[in-house]
Amino acid sequence: MAQLSPQLKQATPVVADRGEGVWIYDEAGNKHLDFTAGIGVTSTGHCHPKVVAAAQEQVGSLIHGQYTTIMHKPLQRLTAALGEVLPAGLDSIFFSNSGSEAAEAALRLARQATGRPNIVVFQGGFHGRTVGAASMTTSGTKFKAGFSPLMPGVVVSPSRTLPTTGTTAGTRSRPRTSRCASWTSSCRLSPTRPTRPRSSSSRCWVRRLRPRQ
Numbered sequence: 001m002a003q004l005s006p007q008l009k010q011a012t013p014v015v016a017d018r019g020e021g022v023w024i025y026d027e028a029g030n031k032h033l034d035f036t037a038g039i040g041v042t043s044t045g046h047c048h049p050k051v052v053a054a055a056q057e058q059v060g061s062l063i064h065g066q067y068t069t070i071m072h073k074p075l076q077r078l079t080a081a082l083g084e085v086l087p088a089g090l091d092s093i094f095f096s097n098s099g100s101e102a103a104e105a106a107l108r109l110a111r112q113a114t115g116r117p118n119i120v121v122f123q124g125g126f127h128g129r130t131v132g133a134a135s136m137t138t139s140g141t142k143f144k145a146g147f148s149p150l151m152p153g154v155v156v157s158p159s160r161t162l163p164t165t166g167t168t169a170g171t172r173s174r175p176r177t178s179r180c181a182s183w184t185s186s187c188r189l190s191p192t193r194p195t196r197p198r199s200s201s202s203r204c205w206v207r208r209l210r211p212r213q
């Protein structure tokens, strides 16, 4: 008898039957206010009528057009629509299936574009569970346990909110990354922390980060 891998656990015992707006209904008919919104995926609410209609229309015409094999209009329309809202200079779009895949793509892009091997991450960030993404994840040891060796070239910088050498919690210092800067292809910042709420002090810290001159 197959079972779900115990590798990933649910944060709640809720077995969802259906969702509507901000509500999740379980199999017993209980109504739960969903504060998670699929960790951002269902940001328009569960089963928003426009999203449902668009999805139903799409699966009736083309379920899957593999990107590297064929082009299709929805992909072109989404690319153009994103181009309308992206800041100037951000005009190349790479679609991926998951957060980990996006983190891996950013990692590869940074290394290829700069020719530098190292990545700076900030203490406490979560970037995903694939090998590259897990190598950059420091929000918990469980995300790295049992499949070493991980990817080399990751330097962990203290987060603004943690007391460290030269940067004490409560000061306005920037993270110290200069000692590895010449070998550094990118700085990966994970503004979301699944395990901890974002504080207003960490939001200020994120705003003070600047690209290296």
Ligand SMILES: Cc1ncc(COP(=O)(O)O)c(C=O)c1O
Residues within 6 Å of the ligand: 039, 097, 098, 099, 100, 101, 103, 126, 127, 128, 129, 190, 191, 192, 193, 194
């Ligand atoms: C900031 C961030 N990066 C990466 C991920 C990994 O995403 P996925 O589980 O889709 O691979 C998450 C997921 O919570 C995330 O919050």
